Amino acid sequence: MQILAKRLKELRESRRVYQKEMAEYLGLSPRGYQDYETNQNDPKLKTLIAIADYYNVSIDYLVGRTDAPDFRAVRTEE
Numbered sequence: 001m002q003i004l005a006k007r008l009k010e011l012r013e014s015r016r017v018y019q020k021e022m023a024e025y026l027g028l029s030p031r032g033y034q035d036y037e038t039n040q041n042d043p044k045l046k047t048l049i050a051i052a053d054y055y056n057v058s059i060d061y062l063v064g065r066t067d068a069p070d071f072r073a074v075r076t077e078e
Contacts, residue, residue: 002039003063003064004036004039004042004043004062004063004064005036005037005038005039007061007062007064008036008037008051008062009037011055011057012037015055019033019034019037020033022051022054025050025054026047026050026051028047048062048063055069056070057069057070058070
């Protein structure tokens with residue numbers, strides 16, 4: 001999921017957060033988090049949810065299913 005790695009890095013840098021801070025927030029080692037941003041490993045669902053909550057974006061945005069970061073902007077079928 002190369003788009004996930006790219007978006008994680010972009011979101012983190014735009015908020016001026018260090019990888020170490022994100023790792024601590026998620027309960028990971030710094031290397032564990034770094035592996036997400038370098039596309040060496042994919043986060044588990046629980047971690048992906050925590051990341052989406054932290055940045056207030058949708059999981060669909062993180063994984064590239066939409067380009068709208070705001071989960072309220074994503075149109076749902078009724």
